[in-house]
Amino acid sequence: MxxxxxxxxxxxxxxxxxxxxxxEQLVDQQPTPGQQLEAGVVEILLDFSDDLIELEDAAGSEIVILDASGNPVNNGCAVIDGRRAIAKADIDQAGSYQVGWRVVSGDGHPISGSFSFEVTNDSGYVADPNYIFTDCANPYNPETTSIPAESPQYLYWLLWAxxxxxxxxxxxxxxxxxxxxxxxxxxx
Ligand SMILES: [Cu+2]
Structure with a gap:
């Protein structure tokens, strides 16, 4: 016994x-990989297993949203709220979008990943070209920053499996x- x-x-x-x-691991997200969204203000919500570290001027955190041509549709700036990283973009072009994210884990390690989602525009939605969700000290610059490569959350899935x-x-x-x-x- x-x-x-x-x-x-x-x-x-x-x-x-x-x-x-x-x-820390990414444990939940919106949209989910491959999810189809209707045009409008698209909200990216990334939930992690523990609180993230929020550096001054949001340095160290970024969520970049790229259209099918690889052009950014947001400035890459993310808001950190406890376990959650948030970005928004006003999108009216139908197609495939790729999200690259990088945040600072509670233990000080940077963690990153990427996924894609789809947008349809059946309503003839027109985006505001001046829409900005939030500012940060180091906005995304395609010439100096590459978005993180696809990284499967294998540890997380291994755990649940x-x-x-x-x-x-x-x-x-x-x-x-x-x-x-x-x-x-x-x-x-
Ligand atoms: Cu770590």
Missing amino acids: KFRLFAASVLFGLVFGTPAIAH SLPIAALALFLVLRPRKSSPNKADDQK
Whole structure:
């Protein structure tokens, strides 16, 4: 029985201890990769596993939104609000958009990633060319800054993929043992 408790605690440690070892992960986002949005003010919301570090003048954080031709449709400036990084852009051109993001994790490590989403414009929406969500000290400059390469959130998905496996292992370790057929016969 002691072994089973030990095995159970090891499994729990593996499953729930992993995020404490790894630095912050993107755990939720809007839009989701490949999501189709209607033209308008598009809001990018990136939620991380813990509070982000907000540097002065939003340095170190950026969310760049590029159209299908690779032209930025926002200034790359992001607002950090606790665990969340936010950017907005006023978009009226239908097509595919790529988002590159970079933020400072709570442990001081920069983390980055990218994804894309689609925009349709069925309503004839016209964007405001002067729309600016927020300013920052170092707005995105295509000549000096490249947007981060696609980085799958493999640690996050690995973690969640391991949950059912760990649950099964726990079940196998902790399930009550059936008494042997001989014993069952004895009790009759
Ligand atoms: Cu880290």
